[in-house]
Amino acid sequence: MNKFSWYEAKSIEDALQQVNSTVSEELYQHTNKATVFKSGGIDVFDWVKEGLLQPQKIINIRNIPGLDKINFDSKKGLRIGSNVTLAELASNAEIKENYLALHQAVNHAATPQLRNISTLGGNIAQRNRCWYFRSTDHDCFRKGGDRCFARHSENGENENHAIIDNGSCVSVHASSISTALMAFNANVVIINSEGEKKTVSMDDFFVTASKDLAMENILQAKEIITEISIPAPAKNTKSAYIKQVARESYDWSLGDVAVVAEVSGNNTCRSASIVLGAAAPVPYRSKEAQQAMEDKTINSENATAASKAAMKIARPLTKNGYKVPLFEATIKQAILEIS
Ligand SMILES: Cc1cc2nc3c(=O)[nH]c(=O)nc-3n(C[C@H](O)[C@H](O)[C@H](O)COP(=O)(O)OP(=O)(O)OC[C@H]3O[C@@H](n4cnc5c(N)ncnc54)[C@H](O)[C@@H]3O)c2cc1C
Incomplete structure (x- = not known):
């Protein structure tokens, strides 16, 4: 060091x-x-x-004083200061009541010890955990090198890697909490050194590998995240989050899914928001699954159709083909949980 x-x-x-x-x-x-x-x-x-x-x-x-507050207002929604710890989020009763999938995502992230230290701002801005990217011996695309070691057809260790949008870098984003935040249409508030504030949606906060290999989000050197905000949930909103892991604790996601939707009285899904984590280099909004569930009854048949629609665009690598059925099953289960 x-x-x-x-x-x-x-x-x-x-x-x-x-x-x-x-x-x-x-x-x-x-x-x-x-x-x-x-x-x-x-x-x-x-x-x-x-x-x-x-x-x-x-x-x-x-x-820094003032960045450690959680505020909930049933009309204005939720505001989370960037220095709020994951442990504080995990134990917040208003988040559990109004944003269940976020509560579930936070409680399944990392370990209790890590959640005591980790902040939400740091969580969404953390870099990916690809073992080649994290090794000084491997000069990969993201570090200005000329190849992706994980992609290699013979000896690339790519079992944890991306199955969607994996044309260049095949890492997956490390923040499983962002899967739920994006499903709730969260916004990130950023301030720059001129004192100018901007608010960007989670969808626009992340930068796809195909757009810019050097960046995983839009943050510039002279910018600080001050807050993450989530709109007030519409009436009859239901949500669910499921994370698949190799070990129950201390582990990163192999595939996680957040579903947020308005569910009408006759169990019909309206305005579905469905996001996949550890599927692509950044959290991936599955428009295919969303469309498949729009105005549909929440039942096994429709949930299966939506999960298959989501995986149509999957292009697994040599060692992560298992992620396709894993996501199909997890998307289906998460959709059925909101019925
Ligand atoms: C073994 C292990 C398992 C884990 N499992 C999970 C998991 O399952 N799911 C999950 O979501 N996370 C997981 N994590 C991530 C962890 O919980 C932390 O959230 C993450 O590592 C960073 O949070 P931090 O507050 O420590 O950020 P830091 O390390 O302090 O910062 C991370 C990055 O964000 C930048 N940054 C921090 N705050 C701001 C700000 N306000 N404005 C601008 N830039 C900022 C820093 O410059 C740095 O680039 C895991 C970590 C470990 C070590």
């Missing part, structure tokens, strides 16, 4: 000013950042320990 300096940010403006004075935009686009924000620090210190990041300066934004 290299030596670095530590800066304890007192406010958002203070944190952004520190970045201004030490880092250039180009440096930040690459994995070896000179200055880095640290919130919970789980991902940041993994990077440092793995030798992938040799920071000159770490700016601790974890203790």
Whole structure:
């Protein structure tokens, strides 16, 4: 581990000013950042320990006042400060009552110990966990190299990797909580060093690998996430989240699904929002499954048809063909849970 300096940010403006004075935009686009924000620090210190990041300066934004609040209003919806921990989210009664799939996703992420430290801002901004991307021995596409080691037809270890949108990088996004956030049409509030605020939908926050290999989200060097907000749930909204893992705890998703929909009295699905995690390099909204369920009765036959529609575009790699039936079964189960 290299030596670095530590800066304890007192406010958002203070944190952004520190970045201004030490880092250039180009440096930040690459994995070896000179200055880095640290919130919970789980991902940041993994990077440092793995030798992938040799920071000159770490700016601790974890203790900035005001970013640790959860506010729910039945008309305005939910606002979560970026420094709220996953443990705080997991135990929040209003989230459990009004945004069940988010409650379920948070409770199935990582471990109780990690949830005590991890923040929501850090969770959605964390980088992927592809073992080649995380290895200093493998200069893959995302690190400016000329190949994807996971894709290799003979010795690529790609069992955890993407089955959708996997034409370039085949990693999957590490945030399973984002699967539920996107299904609830959450927005990310970002502030830059000029003090300008912008609000982007989760769908626009993530950057697909086919668009830009260097980025997994739109965050720029001089920007901080201050809040994640979710609209108030429409009347009769029901939701469900299911995550498939190899081990019950301490494990990343092999495939997870969030379904949010308005369900009318006769068990009909209206305005379905269906998102798949660990299927593609970023959380993937399955428009195919959504369309298949629109104005349909929630029953086994229609849920099966929707899950098959979602997987029509899947292109498995050499070792992850199992993900297709895994997603088919999980999408079906999640849809049936909202009936
Ligand atoms: C073994 C293990 C299993 C895990 N399993 C899961 C899982 O199943 N599901 C899941 O969703 N997650 C999982 N995680 C992720 C974990 O829970 C953390 O959420 C994640 O590693 C980062 O959160 P953090 O607050 O520590 O972020 P940090 O490490 O502090 O930051 C991560 C990144 O976000 C940036 N950042 C942080 N806050 C902000 C902000 N406010 N504005 C702008 N940039 C910011 C940092 O600069 C850095 O680039 C797992 C982690 C481990 C180690």
